Amino acid sequence: MxxxxxxxxxxxxxxxxxxxxxxxxxxxxxxxxxxxxxxxxAVDYVEHVPVWEKRFRGLRDRNAQLANQPIQRECYACDEWSSKFFVDDHENPYTTEPDAPFLWxxxxxxxxxxxxxxxQVYRWSDLDFEANLRDGIAVDWPIRYADLAPWYDHVEEFVGISGEPLGLPQLPDGKFLPPMELNCVERVVREALAKRFGRERVLTIGRVAILTQNHLGRAACHYCGNCERGCVTLSYxxxxxxxxxxxxxxxxxxxxxxxxxxxxxxxxxxxxxxxxxxxxxxxxxxxxxxxxxxxxxxxxxxxxxxxxxxxxxxxxxxxxxxxxxxxxxxxDHVMGGGARGRIDGNLDKTDTGRRPNGIYVPRFRNLRDGPKSPFLRGYGYQGGGDREHWGRGVDQAGFGADFKRAMRDPGPWHFSLYGFGECLPNHDNYAELDKTKTDAYGIPVLKINCRFGENERAILKDASIAAAEMLAAAGAHDINPFVENNPPGKTIHxxxxxxxxxxxxxxxxxxxxxxxxxxxxxxxxxxxxxxxxxxxxxxxxxxxxxxxxxxxxxxxxxxxx
Amino acid sequence: MDRRDALRLFSATAALPAVPDLLVLGRRLHERLTARPALRTLDPHQNATVTAVADRILPATDTPGATAARVNEFIDLLLTEWTPQEARARFLAGLADLDARARAAFGKAFVDGGEADQVRLLIVLEDEALRLKEQPGPHPEPFFRTIKYLTMYGYYTSEIGAKQELHFEIIPGRYVPCTPLSAASGPPGGD
Structure with missing residues (x-):
């Protein structure tokens, strides 16, 4: 038996x-x-393989990806180190309508x-669990935050989350290890936002499942910078x-x-x-x-x-x-409404080490007691401050010894806000079996029918406008607001x-x-x-x-x- | 050639009979030790031109430059295994055009010009590339921008460029969020 x-x-x-x-x-x-x-x-984790040991130096094996991973290559992490962690698209096909691309x-x-x-790790709150009921959309969640809170505690204590408690009702605090630190310009922007927006729009360091101190037999992060390639010290x-x-x-x-x-x-x-x-x-x-x-x-x-x-x-x-x-x-979360701008000053300062984390701005639209926006739900921002590296020199005038010396130091500081917004449940966004096609194991594949709607587009647009407004409040120059047009699936949520x-x-x-x-x-x-x-x-x-x-x-x- | 080959060569010299031409032997050894892999897209003249341009863009200073970092070999690899055919043809045409303009400007192929001649010509190309960037509408990338990008990318991602020029550390060990630039061991971000 x-x-x-x-x-x-x-x-x-x-x-x-x-x-x-x-x-x-x-x-x-x-x-x-x-x-x-x-x-x-010991074999598959490759986070310490330096760029000069990769054949294409980080530019990826373009022809191999076009041939074998034409979909997976759309992911930022599917690079020369980590593409082996992504599927072969020919062995694992799926189908879509021609006018409705979906990235799986x-x-x-x-x-x-x-x-x-x-x-990135963020708890939900009752603003989220009650949303469908409040808006009369889809079905009500059968649980509330109180049902899940002890289980957030339970998993977070084991996972090891570094982050800063904020006391915000829309983003409950968790069981945090010490937060990673904001860099020079992120501190400047945080203070400027606090002055202009008070507790409405708060900038904090990302809450991440990366250890800032040793935890349950796993070592604190050593800031090599590319977690998605693995981690021999088990820090994420x-x-x-x-x-x-x-x-x-x-x-x-x-x-x-x-x-x-x-x-x-x-x-x-x-x-x-x-x-x-x-x-x-x-x-x-x-x-x-x-x-x-x-x-x-x-x-x-x-x-x-x-x-x-x-x-x-x-x-x-x-x-x-x-x-x-x-x-x-x-x-899938809609992403890519935001803005980027230059923050002058602090040219005598930089950060060292490669912090595998950025900033987070918790949702501030359509809160329980605040003003209502012309769209439902809301968005949060990831992003951060960074100095330009040698890449800026490609489009600047100059070459030769002086140019080379100038590229040794980093360029001006920039700050980015990149929005991630809620996607409404919609009965017409669905996956079904495509019985005309099978995968490498003879199993019928999925046909995915999924499109973002008006509400998702409105969220992205607002995220772009509000980001520009926040950068202006922080004294940024050359502010460049953007609204990307990413297909659903690309956020991988x-x-x-x-x-x-x-x-x-x-x-x-x-x-x-x-x-x-x-x-x-x-x-x-x-x-x-x-x-x-x-x-x-x-x-x-x-x-x-x-x-x-x-x-x-x-x-x-x-x-x- | 690896270290074992070199040792074998050395031991061969020890077995040689009287009055070996040590100078010739030494030069041959040097040639074999520094042998470059065969180039697959660039012919010898094109390779010399790419090497010369890259060296004008990022010369040896208090740190090694593009030549020591073998930027030409990286460019040949990309042209062979990475670059779409149209872009490859445009790059090779750009090299030919550079020679044509060198002949017009100083009567020789680019590689045969003096440093001052080469720099003057590259400044002309750079001005044209920067002006084109101001023009509206899509246009093919000017040759100067392409080779400058490839040179910089190949250099700063080489072991020489990353370690000696940028002081890249594989394992920084800690994150210092705000420190005087002079105390920094390397640039932020990047691979």
Whole structure:
């Protein structure tokens, strides 16, 4: 008789690592299925390989990327060091309408995208959890901040977040390690904004999952600057550095790489999932694994795809899809409204070390008690102050010995504000199976239909105008406001394809990330999100995963699964 | 040639019979030790021209310049494995045009001109490039800007440029947010 695991987790990245840690620490015999290859930090982490050792010196292998990663190359992190952490687009295709491009930027390996993530960490507040109810949009979240706050504490204490407490209701403080420091010009801008906007618009250092002091056996950051290439001192959080080793230490973890989930097995009499059908990526053979509960942590789009792929004659629309909402309400943060300007002065000062973090300006539009904007929801800014380097010389007059000497010192200071805005849930933004096309494992691919709407465009425009206004208040010169036209997906915050809700008729998951239709199926990656807020989402996924795992264990103990 | 080859060559000299021409031997050894990989796009004359222009842009001063950093080899690599065909053709045409203008200005190919002649001609090209930037509408990148960019990129991302010129540290170990420029060990940001 085949082995039956207590739990199967599909995916080993940001949320899969957390599910593995929490479930094994509760004593569950847990199998983690990962589609991609294993990662060996000693070999695969390349953050200290200097630019002169790379063949194209950081300009990337242009022809190889055009041939193999025409989509992944759109990501800033898919460079000569880290492109190996991104998928081959021909092995992992998807389709879109010609007039609706969507960038699906993916990592398939143990650790998933937690290896290359941006590491920014911001809690949600009730301004976010109540937003759909307040605006009469989509469905109300079945949880509030009070439900999640202890789980934010729980994951943050383990992850190690550096940041500054601000006491702002729209951006709750967390369990912070000492913050990284603002550089000379960031301090100047912070003071100028405080003078002009008071507590309305606050500039703080980014809250990041990067250690500023040693923490739980991981070392403080050494400021080499490129976390997305890995970190041999384990100073930033990813599942390989942190959660998977914790799961391993319990002796209860079985981690199986090269395991591409093809579908879930379903017992229609008991309305329970019983296991996962997998294609072994190396042998291309099918294998079945059995478990008492299943956590889908395969990423927003992969988890939805797996539910759709698991359709049966009785359930032709896929598993856990009696609401018809699986694949629907796909969101991604809209980004790229902002401004940049020159800040004169401080030419005798600089910063040293490469701080892998910038500034953050929390949302200040449409707060609970403030004035209302002509659009819904809001945005926050990332950005920071920097001095020009030698690159400025390309378009300046001059060459020769004096020019070379002048390029040795940095140029003027500049300051950038780059907005990340909320995306409204929209039933017409969805992913479905494209039965005309299969991936390298013979599995039907997704067709993604997703467009930003008027509200997202209005947010970007406002973010640009307000950024210019703030730079002017900081005394900047040559202010250059911009509004980028990025396709959805590019922010890599895609979410919403199996939303939580209060009603099984209109949502896929209940308030515990548990499928309404299938009690032993939990989905805790970005698919579960009922709205997007404007904060970087990973810490919320992590907190939801830990909370759901705890609940699943309770239900197992009560024999309710 | 690696260190082991060099040692083998040295031990060969030790085995030589009486009165070896040590000078010739030494020169051959030097040539072999400093041998450059074969260029794949630039012919010898084009390579000499690129090397000369790069050296006028970033000469050796109190630190080594573009020639020591082998910027010409980096440019040849990009032209061969990176640059789209149209841009490659434009670059090579730019080199030919540089020679034509050198002949018109001082009666020789660019590489055969004196330093002052070369600099004067490059200033003319630079002025044209900067003026073109002021013109509205899209236009192909002028040759001078292309070679200046490639020279600067190749130099500052070379080990010589990054370490000796910019004092780049792979592991800074700490972040100092606001420090006198004179105390800084290198520039902010970058790879």
């Amino acid at each position: 085949a082995k039956v695991y207590d739990a199967i987790v599909v995916g080993s990245g940001m949320t899969g690592g957390w599910a593995a840690k929490e479930l094994t620490e509760h004593g569950l015999d847990t199998l983690v299925l990962e589609a991609g290859r294993p990662i060996t930090p 930027l993916r990592g398939r390996q143990v650790g998933g995208r937690s290896i290359m993530w941006g590491r 959080f990813n599942s390989i550095n942190s959660t998977l080793p914790a799961a391993q230490r319990t002796g209860k973890l079985t981690l199986r790489p090269y395991s591409v989930a093809r579908s879930l097995m379903y017992d229609k009499k008991r309305t329970r999932v019983t296991g996962v059908r997998v294609v072994d990526a190396q042998t291309k053979h099918d294998i079945e694994f059995h478990g008492r509960i299943i956590f889908l942590c395969a990423s927003t789009l992969e988890s939805a795809r797996l539910l759709l792929l698991s359709a049966t004659p009785e359930l032709p629309n896929g598993l856990a899809n009696s609401s018809g909402q699986v694949g629907r309400n796909l969101m 895609e979410m919403g394809t199996a939303r939580m809700g209060r009603d099984p008729k209109t949502s896929v998951l209940n308030g515990w990330n548990q499928a309404w239709d299938i009690p032993n199926l939990f989905i805790t990656d970005g698919a579960c999100m009922a709205s997007s807020a404007c904060q970087n989402p990973s810490i919320t996924y992590m907190a939801l995963t830990a909370r759901a795992a705890d609940h699943a264990v309770e239900l197992l103990k009560r024999r309710e699964l």
